[in-house]
Amino acid sequence: MDTAFNLLSQKNVGGSSLEKLTKVEYHYGDYFLIGSSKSDSSGNLQIKNEGEFDLLFMAFDSNFNVKSTVSLGGTENDYLYDVRVQEPGKLVFCAGSYSYFSGDKKAFNYANSSDEQGWLFTMNLALNEPEKQAIQFLQVFPNPSTEEFNVKIPDGNYFDRIIIYNQNGIEMFSTDIKSGQLLFHLETSDWPQGTYYCYLIGNEIKVTEKLIIN
Numbered sequence: 001m002d003t004a005f006n007l008l009s010q011k012n013v014g015g016s017s018l019e020k021l022t023k024v025e026y027h028y029g030d031y032f033l034i035g036s037s038k039s040d041s042s043g044n045l046q047i048k049n050e051g052e053f054d055l056l057f058m059a060f061d062s063n064f065n066v067k068s069t070v071s072l073g074g075t076e077n078d079y080l081y082d083v084r085v086q087e088p089g090k091l092v093f094c095a096g097s098y099s100y101f102s103g104d105k106k107a108f109n110y111a112n113s114s115d116e117q118g119w120l121f122t123m124n125l126a127l128n129e130p131e132k133q134a135i136q137f138l139q140v141f142p143n144p145s146t147e148e149f150n151v152k153i154p155d156g157n158y159f160d161r162i163i164i165y166n167q168n169g170i171e172m173f174s175t176d177i178k179s180g181q182l183l184f185h186l187e188t189s190d191w192p193q194g195t196y197y198c199y200l201i202g203n204e205i206k207v208t209e210k211l212i213i214n
Contacts, residue, residue, distance in 0.1 A: 009064065011060075011064045012044075013033065013044060013045065013058065014037075014039065014043050014044070014045060015037065015039025015040065015041070015042035015043040015044075015045040015047070016039055016040070016042035016043060017037070017038035017039040017040075017042075017049075018037070018038040018039070018053075019035060019036070019037045019038070019039065019045075019056065020035050020036045020037075020053070020079075021033065021034075021035040022034045022035045022036070022079070022080060022081055022082075023035075023082070025083070027085060030059050030060065030061060030062075030067065030206065031059070031060040031061075031062075031064070032057065032058070032059055032060075032083055033056070033057070033058040033059075033060065034056075034057060034080050034081070034082065034083055035056045035080060036053040036054065036055060036056055036077075036078065036079045036080055037049070037053065037054055037056040037071060038052065038053055038054075045069070045071075046069065047069060047071035048071060049071065049073070050072075050073045050074055050075060050099075050102065050103030050104060050105075051073070051074065051075035051076065051099075051102075051103065052073070052075070052076050052077040052078070052098075053073065053077045053078060053079060054071050054072060054073030054078055054103075054104075055070070055071065055072045055073055055078050055079070055080035055093065055095050056069075056070070056071055056080060057069070057070040057071075057080060057083060057091075057093070058070075061206075070123065072103075072104040072105075073097075073099060073103055073104055073105065074097065074098075074099020074100060074101070074102040074103040074104065074105030075099055075100070075102040075103060076097070076098035076099040076100070076102075077097075077098045077099070078095060078096070078097045078098065078099055078105065078119065079095060079096045079097075079116075080093060080094075080095045081094050081095060081096060082094040086122060090122060090123070090124055091122065091123050091124075092120070092121075092122050093119075093120065093121050093122070093123065094118075094120060095118070095119040095120070095121075096116045096117070096118060096119060097116065097117055097118075097119040098115070098116055098117075105119070107119060107121075138151075138152070138153065138154055138200065138207055138209055139151075139152040140152075140198065140209045140211060143209075143210075143211060143212060144212035144213065144214045145188070145211075145212075145213060145214070146189075146213065146214050147187065147188055147189035148185065148186060148187055148188060148189070149185075149186045149188060149211055150183060150184070150185055150186070151183070151184040151186065151198060151200075151209075152182060152183055153177065153181070153182050153183070153184070153200065154182075155182060159177050159200040159201060159202045160176065160177055160201060160202050161174065161175070161176055161177060161200075161201045162174065162175060162177055162184060162198065162199070162200055162201075163198075163199045163201065164186070164196055164197065164198050164199070164211070165196065165197050165199070166191075166192075166194065166195075166196050166197075167194055167195045167196070167197075172191065172196065173186065177200075188211075188213055191213055192213070193213050193214060194212075194213060195210060195211070195212055196210070196211040196212075196213065197209075197210060197211070198210075198211055
């Protein structure tokens, strides 16, 4: 919706049973849907179900095309409450579980099934096929560096924009990528030492490379 509460777009996600949406987050051009599902593979959910509610995580691009879907759980109820990006491509899941050691649940439950316990785990975020192809040819050099970087972009007009964030999520640099532009030179002599993340963003694609300033 816009600020006047006019409906701009909508998408329904669900299978043949119950789904619960906990929250939606926007992260560097992607939307994360966080919730739980009782559905098996049905409707527009191509997932498995281990029993009762399982964790449900879906990543969408800016046009609400599905990039990744994760469904995990044991034989009892499991609920997904939050997802955090530990680093580009790696996610930390914060969940609650009533399940014992069963299904995808490989962490021991110290209580009986009437008590919910915390379930914390990490996963890698899957790349779509264009991202897999593009990231093979992306080059950043020298890396690590002290005062400058060169970013070589794969040919093929994959990307529209380059953005660099520090490890606190603060934008340090951004610019549009012109057609045919394959190399960026970055002066970083006045940037503090630390880890930075270079995002290359296109219509249906986004890849990330880590930069380290010594």
